[in-house]
Amino acid sequence: xxxxxxxxxHHVQHRYPLGIRFxxxxxxxxxxxxxxxxxxxxxxxxxxxxxxxxxxxxxxxxLVIDAGRVLLLRRGIExxxxxxxxxxxxxxxxxxxxxxxxxxxxxxxxMRVRIQRHLGLYADPANPHAAVAVYLAxxxxxxxxxxxxxxxxxxxxxxxxxxxxxxFRTTHEALRDWIALAG
Numbered sequence: 001x002x003x004x005x006x007x008x009x010h011h012v013q014h015r016y017p018l019g020i021r022f023x024x025x026x027x028x029x030x031x032x033x034x035x036x037x038x039x040x041x042x043x044x045x046x047x048x049x050x051x052x053x054x055x056x057x058x059x060x061x062x063l064v065i066d067a068g069r070v071l072l073l074r075r076g077i078e079x080x081x082x083x084x085x086x087x088x089x090x091x092x093x094x095x096x097x098x099x100x101x102x103x104x105x106x107x108x109x110x111m112r113v114r115i116q117r118h119l120g121l122y123a124d125p126a127n128p129h130a131a132v133a134v135y136l137a138x139x140x141x142x143x144x145x146x147x148x149x150x151x152x153x154x155x156x157x158x159x160x161x162x163x164x165x166x167x168f169r170t171t172h173e174a175l176r177d178w179i180a181l182a183g
Contacts, residue, residue, distance in 0.1 A: 061088020
């Protein structure tokens with residue numbers, strides 16, 4: 001076993017949770033079984049009986065607003081490489097969504113932000129892997145910069161948002177809610 005850093009292979013990650021085959025507790029084989037009382041099918045360990053309930057991962061991000069403009073980044077990684085979204089990422093175990101949103105913004109664009117309020121919780125039925133908590137944030141003193149995950153960073157007025165180049169349905173919905181709120 002190596003302690004060398006690795007990059008996430010998002011194509012492999014998206015095979016989870018539907019592609020899971022073994023119990024995370026005892027490594028027994030998982031079988032699709034009907035679970036009572038709801039009658040829905042779930043993966044159940046044939047050895048220990050552990051039920052692997054499927055659910056989305058929580059993502060958190062920030063719409064950083066400055067002078068009526070929103071900070072967007074052009075993605076440098078999959079999925080949707082080259083398209084625009086806001087800073088955000090998965091909430092780590094033991095971390096609150098607000099902490100994750102601030103951490104991801106610092107990691108991706110190098111800016112310390114102040115959360116002002118929760119904008120909404122967004123999910124895409126066509127992509128059930130994640131639910132996205134979006135916060136409105138005030139910019140920090142730092143000038144936003146690029147990173148491996150953000151190959152371009154810009155503030156956009158509502159009329160200038162590149163709608164045809166937005167990465168995710170959840171990003172579209174959050175931006176539209178922000179525009180309606182600011183309206």
